[in-house]
Amino acid sequence: xxxxxxxxxxxxxxxxxxxxxxxxxxxxxxxxxxxxxxxxxxxxxxxxxxxxxxxxxxxxxxxxxxxxxxxxxxxxxxxxxxxxxxxxxxxxxxxxxxxxxxxxxxxxxxxxxxxxxxxxxxxxxxxxxxxxxxxxxxxxxxxxxxxxxxxxxxxxxxxxxxxxxxxxxxxxxxxxxxxxxxxxxxxxxxxxxxxxxxxxxxxxxxxxxxxxxxxxxxxxxxxxxxxxxxxxxxxxxxxxxxxxxxxxxxxxxxxxxxxxxxxxxxxxxxxxxxxxxxxxxxxxxxxxxxxxxxxxxxxxxxxxxxxxxxxxxxxxxxxxxxxxxxxxxxxxxxxxxxxxxxxxxxxxxxxxxxxxxxxxxxxxxxxxxxxxxxxxxxxxxxxxxxxxxxxxxxxxxxxxxxxxxxxxxxxxxxxxxxxxxxxxxxxxxxxxxxxxxxxxxxxxxxxxxxxxxxxxxxxxxxxxxxxxxxxxxxxxxxxxxxxxxxxxxxxxxxxxxxxx
Amino acid sequence: xxxxxxxxxxxxxxxxxxxxxxxxxxxxxxxxxxxxxxxxxxxxxxxxxxxxxxxxxxxxxxxxxxxxxxxxxxxxxxxxxxxxxxxxxxxxxxxxxxxxxxxxxxxxxxxxxxxxxxxxxxxxxxxxxxxxxxxxxxxxxxxxxxxxxxxxxxxxxxxxx
Numbered sequence: 303x304x305x306x307x308x309x310x311x312x313x314x315x316x317x318x319x320x321x322x323x324x325x326x327x328x329x330x331x332x333x334x335x336x337x338x339x340x341x342x343x344x345x346x347x348x349x350x351x352x353x354x355x356x357x358x359x360x361x362x363x364x365x366x367x368x369x370x371x372x373x374x375x376x377x378x379x380x381x382x383x384x385x386x387x388x389x390x391x392x393x394x395x396x397x398x399x400x401x402x403x404x405x406x407x408x409x410x411x412x413x414x415x416x417x418x419x420x421x422x423x424x425x426x427x428x429x430x431x432x433x434x435x436x437x438x439x440x441x442x443x444x445x446x447x448x449x450x451x452x453x454x455x456x457x458x459x460x461x462x463x464x465x466x467x468x469x470x471x472x473x474x475x476x477x478x479x480x481x482x483x484x485x486x487x488x489x490x491x492x493x494x495x496x497x498x499x500x501x502x503x504x505x506x507x508x509x510x511x512x513x514x515x516x517x518x519x520x521x522x523x524x525x526x527x528x529x530x531x532x533x534x535x536x537x538x539x540x541x542x543x544x545x546x547x548x549x550x551x552x553x554x555x556x557x558x559x560x561x562x563x564x565x566x567x568x569x570x571x572x573x574x575x576x577x578x579x580x581x582x583x584x585x586x587x588x589x590x591x592x593x594x595x596x597x598x599x600x601x602x603x604x605x606x607x608x609x610x611x612x613x614x615x616x617x618x619x620x621x622x623x624x625x626x627x628x629x630x631x632x633x634x635x636x637x638x639x640x641x642x643x644x645x646x647x648x649x650x651x652x653x654x655x656x657x658x659x660x661x662x663x664x665x666x667x668x669x670x671x672x673x674x675x676x677x678x679x680x681x682x683x684x685x686x687x688x689x690x691x692x693x694x695x696x697x698x699x700x701x702x703x704x705x706x707x708x709x710x711x712x713x714x715x716x717x718x719x720x721x722x723x724x725x726x727x728x729x730x731x732x733x734x735x736x737x738x739x740x741x742x743x744x745x746x747x748x749x750x751x752x753x754x755x756x757x758x759x760x761x762x763x764x765x766x767x768x769x770x771x772x773x774x775x776x777x778x779x780x781x782x783x784x785x786x787x788x789x790x791x792x793x794x795x796x797x798x799x800x801x802x
Numbered sequence: 803x804x805x806x807x808x809x810x811x812x813x814x815x816x817x818x819x820x821x822x823x824x825x826x827x828x829x830x831x832x833x834x835x836x837x838x839x840x841x842x843x844x845x846x847x848x849x850x851x852x853x854x855x856x857x858x859x860x861x862x863x864x865x866x867x868x869x870x871x872x873x874x875x876x877x878x879x880x881x882x883x884x885x886x887x888x889x890x891x892x893x894x895x896x897x898x899x900x901x902x903x904x905x906x907x908x909x910x911x912x913x914x915x916x917x918x919x920x921x922x923x924x925x926x927x928x929x930x931x932x933x934x935x936x937x938x939x940x941x942x943x944x945x946x947x948x949x950x951x952x953x954x955x956x957x958x959x960x961x962x963x
Contacts, residue, residue, distance in 0.1 A: 349845035353808045353858040357878035367874045369840025369863075380840065403839055411837045414864070418816045418835075421892045
């Protein structure tokens with residue numbers, strides 16, 4: 303049989319064999335890769351060998367060191383190095399894999415660089431999310447802090463309006479009320495954005511009438527436009543179903559913001575709100591809702607930015623803060639409702655077109671009605687637990703001379719409330735989150751454990767708008783959650799609903 | 803008398819192990835990242851407490867875990883330097899497990915933890931950020947500026963005596 307010469311030649315040029323003593327002295331070497339001298343110590347050739355000589359006496363097993371970079375003056379190789387023990391002799395085998403490892407290097411470089419870039423992106427994302435969470439929490443807390451005094455401000459102004467005022471005083475008060483309400487809307491908008499970014503907004507699925515929403519909006523804007531030279535027109539196709547199931551509050555918010563945007567950017571011409579049917583089956587439909595105006599239009603370079611937070615068309619104009627929030631809210635709400643929105647604009651005006659899905663209401667049975675005038679006005683005793691003097695005063699003034707027959711009593715803390723509840727009967731309790739001697743949650747829990755108070759409806763009136771907090775309160779037995787600032791009507795309507 | 807001490811540099815890839823060794827041995831630094839494949843062994847002689855020590859520095863390829871390092875590289879070591887990148891949490895998030903592994907497998911071998919790329923962090927942030935007990939003896943280095951680099955190697959050299 304022929305000797306495999308090529309293989310032998312290949313191996314002879316790639317593998318070097320050395321025999322060394324336990325102290326590292328070279329006994330013999332074939333010098334295929336590196337020229338070693340007999341009696342030289344291998345440790346002096348490269349620090350790698352200096353390190354392994356130290357292990358020769360303590361390690362008896364064969365060891366392989368893969369991919370060792372050995373370089374020095376005039377040489378550079380990447381080797382697999384095996385230390386083999388045979389009887390009393392120690393051998394070092396050097397396998398030259400320089401080319402193999404060099405070929406693999408770019409792949410490892412690319413892989414590591416990709417992994418580092420991926421990790422950097424993941425970290426940046428985490429950092430961004432942490433900042434967002436911080437911002438949202440900050441906004442929620444700020445909102446809470448502003449809502450409490452704002453509630454007092456609006457509440458007292460509402461009461462003041464009912465007193466005898468001169469014409470000038472009344473006009474001044476109207477301006478103050480409008481300004482107060484602007485702050486309230488701004489706080490609501492900020493809160494909505496923060497909630498949407500946290501995924502904390504829940505969409506309702508309740509029956510509503512589309513016609514009512516559109517006619518209310520039309521009425522509101524006709525009054526607002528007043529003498530301004532603008533025509534407001536609302537059209538709704540005959541085939542559009544009016545009795546729908548969805549979130550009327552959010553739909554109203556979307557349309558209100560789109561109309562507000564059109565109103566702000568239009569000085570003459572018209573604003574049109576149109577509703578057409580895009581598709582429909584027995585249970586569902588998709589409506590196309592468009593709001594167009596003949597305003598100044600949006601420059602093409604800015605059209606992609608209009609849905610950003612705080613974007614205002616003319617940033618150099620002095621406009622009230624918060625006016626840029628509306629379109630951001632519209633975009634986010636439409637996304638939450640599984641809809642779409644697009645915008646087209648030129649110098650003759652702007653058209654916002656949105657597609658929104660709804661469920662269609664089936665035919666309802668008529669409810670039996672009670673003849674009017676059969677109700678008897680019964681007084682209702684209400685217990686309010688409130689420790690802050692200004693808030694107490696607002697409650698007292700709000701309930702003073704009310705025509706609903708509400709009788710108010712105020713407890714300054716939970717202990718006081720428990721003692722009143724023991725002595726008297728109440729139709730309803732109003733409590734806040736933090737009492738001086740208890741949390742609102744504990745107070746509700748205790749009331750629900752007591753047979754005398756377990757049946758009494760409880761309203762939590764709070765500046766907090768945290769959904770989790772509200773849900774927790776309701777789960778523990780609260781009947782309703784009233785977010786500050788609220789109007790007298792909202793408060794009385796809630797009381798009537800719960801105590802009837 | 804000269805002592806030879808094998809020191810293995812451990813840590814994730816990209817944390818700057820090679821740069822630390824290069825700064826210590828050659829007083830040089832490069833911004834370019836060149837991946838280490840296998841192991842590079844360098845030597846530097848230091849004087850510690852009137853003793854001459856040859857530090858044989860095994861700059862091994864980076865791994866996401868010490869368990870993945872080639873076992874033969876760690877054989878016969880006198881000390882470990884565990885390097886992480888202060889700007890990349892994934893390079894130190896698992897440090898508790900890494901330290902537990904070393905103390906179980908190499909119970910008598912000193913380990914120093916080093917937070918590299920400290921020039922990218924403010925000092926205030928660094929000390930506030932790394933409050934965990936595993937960082938209590940940690941030295942924060944910059945292979946770029948040379949900050950604390952010599953101190954790291956002198957510290958481990960002293961611990962090996």
